[in-house]
Amino acid sequence: MASQAWSSRINWAGLSVCALMLLVWEASVRLKFIAFEFFPAPSSILSGAVRLAREGILLEDLSHTLLSIAMGWTIAMVIGVSIGLLLGFSPVARKFGLASVEVLRPMPGIAFAPLGLLLFGFSLQTELVVTVLPAIWPVMINTMGGIANVHPRLTDVGRTLRLSPTEIVRHLLLPAALPSIVVGARISLGLALVMAIVAEIVGNPAGLGYGIVREQQAMNPDLMFAYIAVVGVLGIILNAGVLALTTALWPASSRVAA
Amino acid sequence: MSRRFSKFSFLAQSLSQLPSPLGLLPLIVILVGWQMLQTGNSPYFPPPSTWWAGVVQSATAGKLLPACTASLQTIVVGLLLAIGAGAVVGILIGISPRAARAVGPLLEFFRAMPPPAIVPLAILFLGYDERMKLTIVAVSAMWPILLNTASAVERIHPILLDVATAFHLSLSERIRLIVIPSVMPSILLGIRIALPLCIVLTLLVEMLTSIEGIGALMIAAQRNFQSGQVYGLLVLVGLFGFLINTVFSIVQAVILRRWPPRDIQV
Numbered sequence: 001m002a003s004q005a006w007s008s009r010i011n012w013a014g015l016s017v018c019a020l021m022l023l024v025w026e027a028s029v030r031l032k033f034i035a036f037e038f039f040p041a042p043s044s045i046l047s048g049a050v051r052l053a054r055e056g057i058l059l060e061d062l063s064h065t066l067l068s069i070a071m072g073w074t075i076a077m078v079i080g081v082s083i084g085l086l087l088g089f090s091p092v093a094r095k096f097g098l099a100s101v102e103v104l105r106p107m108p109g110i111a112f113a114p115l116g117l118l119l120f121g122f123s124l125q126t127e128l129v130v131t132v133l134p135a136i137w138p139v140m141i142n143t144m145g146g147i148a149n150v151h152p153r154l155t156d157v158g159r160t161l162r163l164s165p166t167e168i169v170r171h172l173l174l175p176a177a178l179p180s181i182v183v184g185a186r187i188s189l190g191l192a193l194v195m196a197i198v199a200e201i202v203g204n205p206a207g208l209g210y211g212i213v214r215e216q217q218a219m220n221p222d223l224m225f226a227y228i229a230v231v232g233v234l235g236i237i238l239n240a241g242v243l244a245l246t247t248a249l250w251p252a253s254s255r256v257a258a
Numbered sequence: 259m260s261r262r263f264s265k266f267s268f269l270a271q272s273l274s275q276l277p278s279p280l281g282l283l284p285l286i287v288i289l290v291g292w293q294m295l296q297t298g299n300s301p302y303f304p305p306p307s308t309w310w311a312g313v314v315q316s317a318t319a320g321k322l323l324p325a326c327t328a329s330l331q332t333i334v335v336g337l338l339l340a341i342g343a344g345a346v347v348g349i350l351i352g353i354s355p356r357a358a359r360a361v362g363p364l365l366e367f368f369r370a371m372p373p374p375a376i377v378p379l380a381i382l383f384l385g386y387d388e389r390m391k392l393t394i395v396a397v398s399a400m401w402p403i404l405l406n407t408a409s410a411v412e413r414i415h416p417i418l419l420d421v422a423t424a425f426h427l428s429l430s431e432r433i434r435l436i437v438i439p440s441v442m443p444s445i446l447l448g449i450r451i452a453l454p455l456c457i458v459l460t461l462l463v464e465m466l467t468s469i470e471g472i473g474a475l476m477i478a479a480q481r482n483f484q485s486g487q488v489y490g491l492l493v494l495v496g497l498f499g500f501l502i503n504t505v506f507s508i509v510q511a512v513i514l515r516r517w518p519p520r521d522i523q524v
Contacts, residue, residue: 011359011362011363013356013359013360014359014360014361014362014363014364015363016360017360017361017363017364018363018364018367021364038382038383094277094281095277095278095280095281096278096280096281096283096284097281097283097284098277098278098281099276099277099278099279099280099281099282100281100282100283100284100285101281102276102277102281103282103285103496103500104285104496106454106496106499106500106502106503107492107495107496107499107500108454108457108458108461108495108499109458110458110461110462110465110473111461111476111491111492111495111496112492113465113476113477114465114476114477114479114480114488114491114492115480115488115489115492117477117480118302118480118483118485118488119302193372194372194373194374194458197372197374197375198374198458198462201374201377201378201462201466202462202465202466202477208375209374209375212375212378212379213378213466215378216378216379216381216382221382224378224379224382225379227375228371228375228376228379231371231372231375232367232368232370232371232372232375235370235371235372236366236367236370238370239370240370
C-alpha cells in the first residue's frame with residue numbers, strides 16, 4: 001500500500017523524457033548524425049566518469065570542492081550573521097552602515113579573483129576570497145530583515161510578561177527571525193557552490209571546476225562532460241538536500257519568500 | 259499633466275526609500291585611513307590614490323572605454339536574449355501542466371547546474387569569440403527567468419481563465435490581458451536573479467579567454483603586478499554592478515506600476 005503511494009509520487013513522465021533524450025543523444029552519436037569530434041555519447045561519458053572514479057581523481061576533486069564550499073560557507077555565515085544581527089538590532093548601525101552594505105553588495109564576487117591572485121597566488125586562499133565574499137550578503141540581509149521585521153507586538157508581549165531584554169531577544173526575537181536566517185543560509189550555500197566552481201576555473205587549480213578546464217584543454221570531451229555531470233548532480237543534491245533538511249527542521253522557513 | 263506629475267513623485271518616493279547617505283561613513287573612514295596610514299608603496303595593499311592612477315593610466319592607454327563597452331554590451335544583449343527565450347518557453351511550458359511535468363526533472367537539472375561549469379564546454383564547442391561569450395551569458399541567465407515564468411503561468415487563477423472564456427477573448431487578447439499581467443512580476447523576479455549571474459559570467463569568460471572586456475583588463479593588470487590598477491578596476495566593477503542594479507530597480511518600479519502584482523482573494 002505504502003509502496004504504491006510512493007511509486008505514484010515519482011514523476012514517470014519526466015523520467016522517461018530524460019531517458020528518451022539520453023537515448024536519442026546516444027543513437028545520434030553512434031549513427032554519426034552528429035558529426036562532431038568533441039561530442040561524446042552518454043555511454044562514453046559514463047565510462048569516463050567510472051575511469052576517473054577508479055583512479056581516485058574524481059573523489060579527490062570532489063572532496064576538495066566540498067571542503068572549500070564548507071569552509072567558505074562557514075566563514076560567510078559567521079560574518080554574515082554577526083553583521084546582520086548588529087544591523088538588525090541597532091538602528092544606529094543601520095543608519096551608519098546600511099548604505100555601505102548596499103554599495104558593496106552588487107559587487108560581483110568574481111571581480112575579487114584578480115585581487116585574490118595578486119595577494120595569494122593560485123591557492124586555496126584565493127578560492128576562499130572568491131567564495132566567501134558573495135556568500136556573505138544573502139545571509140546578512142536576511143538576518144537583518146528577519147530581526148527588523150519582527151512585529152513590535154512581540155516585544156510588547158515580552159515586556160508584559162516581564163521578560164528581561166536578553167530574554168526577549170533569546171526567546172522571542174531570535175526564534176521569530178530564524179526562518180528568514182535559514183533561508184538566507186540556504187541561498188548563501190548555493191552561491192558558495194557556484195563561486196567555488198568559478199574560483200577553481202580561474203583561481204585555484206584543484207577541485208571539480210579545475211577538472212572541467214583541465215579536460216577541456218587536454219581535449220578529453222568525455223572526461224569534461226563527466227566532470228560537468230558530477231557538478232550538476234552535486235548542485236541538485238545540495239539544493240534538494242538542504243531544502244528538505246531545512247523544511248524538516250524549521251517548517252516555517254518554507255513560507256519565507258527567498 | 260497629472261500623469262506626468264505622478265510619475266515624478268513616484269521616482270522621488272523610491273529615492274526617499276534609499277538608506278541614509280550617512281551609512282557610507284564606514285567605507286569613507288576605511289579608505290581615508292588606508293590612504294593616511296600607508297607608508298611606502300606596498301605591492302599588495304596600495305593606497306587608494308594609486309587605484310585612481312591605475313584606472314587613469316588604463317583609460318589614457320585607450321583600453322578602458324572599449325573594454326567597458328564590450329562588457330556592457332555582452333551583459334545587456336545576453337540578458338535581452340535570455341528574457342526573450344526564457345519568457346516565451348516559460349509561458350509555453352506553464353500553459354500545459356503535462357508539458358511542465360514531463361520536462362520538470364530536466365529543468366531541475368539545468369537549474370541546479372552551476373552556470374560557470376558550462377563555460378569550458380562552450381569554449382570547446384564555439385571557440386574563443388564574442389558569440390561564445392554571448393551564448394554563455396544568455397543560456398545561463400535564461401533558467402531563472404524561464405522557471406519563474408513557467409510557475410507564474412501555472413499559478414494564474416482559474417477564475418481569470420473562466421473570465422476569458424466567458425468573454426470569448428481571442429488568444430492574443432488572452433495573452434495580452436491575462437497572461438502578461440499575471441506573469442510580469444515573476445519575470446522581473448527572474449531577471450533580478452539573472453542579472454548578477456550575467457555580470458559574473460561575462461567577467462569569468464573575459465578572464466578565462468582574454469576576450470576584450472573589463473575581466474580581461476583585470477586579469478592583465480594582475481599578471482603585470484599593477485596592484486593599483488587591480489584595486490581601481492575592482493572599484494570600477496563595483497560601480498558597474500551598482501549602476502546596472504539601480505537602472506534595473508527603476509525599470510522594475512516603472513513596469514510594476516503598469517502591471518502591479520495580482521493577488522486574487524476568493
